[in-house]
Amino acid sequence: MVPPLALDIDGTLTTPTGRIDPRVFELLPAWDAPVVFATGKAFPYPVALANFLGREETVIAENGGVAYVGGETTVVGDPDAAWAVVEAFRERGGAVGWGDGDTVNRWRETEVAVSPDADEALLREVAATVEDVEVVDTGYAFHVKSTGVSKGRALERVAEALDLDPAAFVAVGDSENDASTFRVAGESYAVANADAVAREAADEVVAEEFMDGTVSVLAELRERVE
Template identity: 75%
Template sequence: MVPPLALDIDGTLTTGSGRIDARVFELLPDWNAPVVLATGKSFPYPVALANFLGRAETVIAENGGVVHVDGETAVLGDAEAPRAVVEAFRERGGDPVWGPRDTVNRWRETEVALSLDADGTLLREVAAAAGGDVEVVDTGYAYHVKSTGVSKGQGLERVADALGIDPDEFVAIGDSENDVSTFGVAGRSYAVANADGAARDAADVVIEESYMDGTAGVLADLWTRDV
């Protein structure tokens, strides 16, 4: 049988221009095992994608801050401390770039995402001064100010437990430092060619192709092995 999957979205199921690759709708709807969408995006995004794929809403959002499986939603991150860090960042002259009406953070429950055009050095300095409960993660698409106590990997452990599946059975595919924890939990991990250094170092295999080209190749190989 094909293995259960833990899939990042941005940079993994997308094209180089950031669009969802159409092959997602060819390869994933009939995948005969659980598919977990694990992303740094806020909760509505992976839920919407799961629905468009016709799959169960099994998602890890906000880098592990929100986990949804078997109809149950767990909010695991603490938004108060990240928001305080961003406010202190503003007071120090930092500009989050995205305005108060941005949709990036409109539905975000446990963290705050800032544009990569923001001053990352200052942001990390402010986060460090706040103590050890908050960290800044650069996903290649945004700076995420989040609780240190949550991660995609911990989210995958929670999902696997709810589904009655050994985490070691999962195959994980991703492209960023926020996927490192997922790679550490899954039994087999792949980094697409566009992955950052942290993801490449943590993965069992670095794929030669980028974005969905790489992911599609892995999925096709896993499907071929099954048949």
């Protein structure tokens, strides 16, 4: 049997231009084991992806702030503290940077995402004044979130709900927010475009970037059981 998967989305299941790679729709619907989509995006995004793939809605969103499995939602973290940081950041001249609609944060429940074009130094300076809040750079946004929240901890909860050992999972990702998943999963891969934190935490860094790297991992996993 192929192993269960914990897959990041942005930078891992996408093209270099940020689009979902069409091979996702060829490879993942037929994967004969649980697939957990673990992302920094808000909850609706991985749920929608799971639906379009015809898979169970088994997802981790907001860097572990929201986990959904078996029809039950777990929400952890302190959104009030995250927003307090962002409001203080704004008062000191910082900008969240997503425009008037801000669909990036509209459905977030546990954290706030700030544009990668924002003043990172100022944001981190403000966050350092608030207890138990941190800023995580995923390459796609600066995420202001509770320090106790991580994809890895959420994967442990999801695995328990699925009656699986977290070590049974193979994780693939590209960013520092995937490092905690890599430490929990039994086997982990960083795609070639991964940042330094993810590369250091992974068991292996594959030669290919973005979805090309993920495809190579899935192919190797299938070869093991054939």
